[in-house]
Amino acid sequence: MDDGQKRALEAYSRGEMAALELRRRLGGATYGEVLHFLGEAGLPLPRAPVDGREEQIGRAREWMFPKHAA
Amino acid sequence: MPRDLKLFVVDTGPLIALAAAQSLDYLLFVDADVVIPDAVLYEATHDASRLGAQDIIDWAKARRASIEIAPTKAYEAFDAARATIPHLRQPDLGERAAVEVIEEPDRLIGDERGILLCEETTVLKRVVVRDRERIVEISTLDFLRILEAEQRIQSADAVFALAEQAGRLASRAEQMNAYDETTRRAIQQLVVRDQTG
Numbered sequence: 001m002d003d004g005q006k007r008a009l010e011a012y013s014r015g016e017m018a019a020l021e022l023r024r025r026l027g028g029a030t031y032g033e034v035l036h037f038l039g040e041a042g043l044p045l046p047r048a049p050v051d052g053r054e055e056q057i058g059r060a061r062e063w064m065f066p067k068h069a070a
Numbered sequence: 071m072p073r074d075l076k077l078f079v080v081d082t083g084p085l086i087a088l089a090a091a092q093s094l095d096y097l098l099f100v101d102a103d104v105v106i107p108d109a110v111l112y113e114a115t116h117d118a119s120r121l122g123a124q125d126i127i128d129w130a131k132a133r134r135a136s137i138e139i140a141p142t143k144a145y146e147a148f149d150a151a152r153a154t155i156p157h158l159r160q161p162d163l164g165e166r167a168a169v170e171v172i173e174e175p176d177r178l179i180g181d182e183r184g185i186l187l188c189e190e191t192t193v194l195k196r197v198v199v200r201d202r203e204r205i206v207e208i209s210t211l212d213f214l215r216i217l218e219a220e221q222r223i224q225s226a227d228a229v230f231a232l233a234e235q236a237g238r239l240a241s242r243a244e245q246m247n248a249y250d251e252t253t254r255r256a257i258q259q260l261v262v263r264d265q266t267g
Binding site: 024038045048053 | 083235236
């Protein structure tokens with residue numbers, strides 16, 4: 001893995017790069033391989049930020065579990 | 071009997087992350103029809119040596135009655151092309167198939183609604199949802215956090231930690247080079263094609 005690919009992996013881990021773009025930069029890696037690379041580099045899986053998406057997450061929860069919805 | 075809610079798994083991330091955490095059945099903790107485009111299943115499983123691949127195939131077979139592997143023209147064309155180009159690769163195959171499934175006119179009818187389950191990160195911004203009254207997109211972690219909030223699972227972060235741990239522990243040196251005729255046959259057996267169409 002070259003420096004550009006390492007930087008791409010770090011950007012992906014921070015949630016700043018889409019998986020498809022990362023895979024392209026890694027020569028067509030699969031999501032499973034991305035998990036390997038993250039593990040080898042000691043980087044966490046990205047966590048999509050909730051900020052700005054509260055409404056759609058709330059709606060999904062309401063649809064998934066209607067009886068518990070507020 | 072079809073349910074009012076459809077849970078579309080639109081890329082491989084949720085399947086692989088949940089498989090790595092031995093948590094694929096969490097997809098069935100919701101009272102929804104689980105729909106996986108055939109190409110997404112293919113991408114996640116075509117090489118049995120890949121992380122989670124065998125678990126996903128085994129799960130799809132075991133839960134065949136509970137999930138729908140949706141046929142797509144994108145995968146059908148890809149599968150046909152592989153007859154002449156065996157190692158053909160198409161990086162956006164799963165995504166194109168997912169869009170095809172979501173946009174099928176009779177996929178959401180009446181009061182039915184859809185949840186698109188995607189990978190983390192900016193993929194969420196790439197999904198163009200045309201009917202926001204009926205469709206929302208969430209990430210794998212969003213999905214798990216909802217299950218946690220509803221006390222269906224203990225900890226969303228613990229599931230993710232397991233997936234990360236699997237990524238760290240999986241030995242690339244141990245990977246076999248199993249490739250993909252078995253998976254191809256398995257997907258063909260799992261796909262329910264509309265014989266009248």
